[in-house]
Amino acid sequence: MEKSSFTKPHISVVILNYNTFQLTLDCIASIKKNTPPAIVVEYIIVDNASANNEGALLATEFQNSSDIKVIKTQINLGFGAGNMVGAQQATGSFFAFINSDVLFTQDCFSEMVSFMKTNKDVGVCGIQILNREGQKTISQRPFEGVRYKLLGKKLLYKTDATIPKINAELKKPTQVDFVIGSFMFFNASAYRECGGFDPNIFLYYEEFDICYRLKKLGYKTMFLPHLQYIHLEGQSGAFNILKKKEHLLSYLYVVRKNLGIFKFWIIKNYLLISYFFKAIFKPKYLPMFTFLLFRGESLAHSIRHLQKQLEKK
Structure with missing residues (x-):
């Protein structure tokens, strides 16, 4: 020692x-x-x-x-x-x-x-x-x-x-x-x-x-x-809707930062189209579609800024 x-x-x-x-x-x-x-x-x-x-x-x-x-x-x-x-x-x-x-x-x-x-x-x-x-x-x-x-x-x-x-x-x-x-x-x-x-x-x-x-x-x-x-995986919290949105936010941030704006827009629009058609048959995808459509590329919507809500999840 x-x-x-x-x-x-x-x-x-x-x-x-x-x-x-x-x-x-x-x-x-x-x-x-x-x-x-x-x-x-x-x-x-x-x-x-x-x-x-x-x-x-x-x-x-x-x-x-x-x-x-x-x-x-x-x-x-x-x-x-x-x-x-x-x-x-x-x-x-x-x-x-x-x-x-x-x-x-x-x-x-x-x-x-x-x-x-x-x-x-x-x-x-x-x-x-x-x-x-x-x-x-x-x-x-x-x-x-x-x-x-x-x-x-x-x-x-x-x-x-x-x-x-x-x-x-x-x-x-x-x-x-x-x-x-x-x-x-x-x-x-x-x-x-x-x-x-x-x-x-x-x-x-x-x-x-x-x-x-x-x-x-x-x-x-x-x-x-x-x-x-x-x-052991996932021992500090369930993968709820807040974390699904965070997953998407982080991905788009990393893509834009490292791969450039052109590839970012290709991927973002592909995801929008994909979520739109999935939401038609499976309503559970609708929150992800609307989130991406209106605010899904800004880290201003990260759960970092929702500390109290995060504590409850």
């Missing part, structure tokens, strides 16, 4: 806590259990204005842990800004942004550190996700541009053989467009160079955005299929 207090950590683990007190404790315990002493890790917990005084409870829980720091925010900053708060306190050579509902079942860090040290052109990597039943789930995805939306995944893969299929059984480290955000392992220098997570994005598509920006800077996003972790 004393050694870690004075030794620069190899890895800074940043975990957002939002009403997931026990999950956060379990997450950290699983990482500690499966990480050898040779890998020095510091843990930065950002409590994103949880209910029931969870931030204070976490601070009390870890008050005697020299390798764990708890930061409490006054409002829910969302994924991007919350992680940026944690990253400002990070001192490691590598940053691991890990969801509170993640459990390690093996030593993931040793090989990831070795891989990143050997491959200096890699900005971020991810590994295979398992669900609570131990089944493999989607762990990497292609950028969702015009071809993806208009042609679908199958035709996208046919027009670009370099893009791995979402459910491909990959056997070796493979370059992908982006990895799922429940566990992203960054070269700290690359993370800082690209500006980190975009705090304008409250929820969803943060991985698309940051991996796209890293790619523009010449960094690769790599998927390491032989390493695995469990993601």
